[in-house]
Amino acid sequence: VLPRQMPGPLLATSGRALRAMAGGSGPLASAVRSKLLAALQPTHLEVLDESWRHGGPPGAESHLAVVVVSERFAGLAPLQRHRLVHAALHAELAGPLHALAIVARTPQQWESDPHVPPRPPCLGGSKHDQGKE
Numbered sequence: 001v002l003p004r005q006m007p008g009p010l011l012a013t014s015g016r017a018l019r020a021m022a023g024g025s026g027p028l029a030s031a032v033r034s035k036l037l038a039a040l041q042p043t044h045l046e047v048l049d050e051s052w053r054h055g056g057p058p059g060a061e062s063h064l065a066v067v068v069v070s071e072r073f074a075g076l077a078p079l080q081r082h083r084l085v086h087a088a089l090h091a092e093l094a095g096p097l098h099a100l101a102i103v104a105r106t107p108q109q110w111e112s113d114p115h116v117p118p119r120p121p122c123l124g125g126s127k128h129d130q131g132k133e
Contacts, residue, residue: 028064028092028096029048029061029064032066033047035092036066036088039084040068040072040073040085043071043110044107044110045067045068045069046065048066049063053121063099063100064097064101065100065101066085067103068085068103069107069109069110070104072084073104074106081104082104084104103117
């Protein structure tokens with residue numbers, strides 16, 4: 001059974017149907033997609049560039065969101081799942097990627113609830129800039 005599909009171009013990898021969200025097709029998003037495919041062999045993967053939500057110029061690729069569905073997450077707590085994603089993307093997180101939103105589920109969890117909760121709006125600036133007006 002294939003996972004529920006999201007809008008975007010279809011990627012076929014190792015006989016699995018995967019989706020990549022529109023808006024996540026720049027070089028950084030492509031690198032993130034490739035590394036997550038190799039490290040976690042997901043049955044469903046979405047990579048979305050959300051830089052525009054944070055005041056970044058078009059194509060900035062500074063803020064990405066990923067939805068990763070993998071058997072590798074079975075039996076792991078959410079923090080452990082996020083650590084696996086971070087380990088796969090350590091070079092990107094140390095350099096060009098400023099922020100990464102992660103939804104990490106097992107195929108069984110995804111099948112029972114494919115809803116991705118909305119992320120909160122960006123408040124702009126940093127914690128150090130707040131209250132300095």
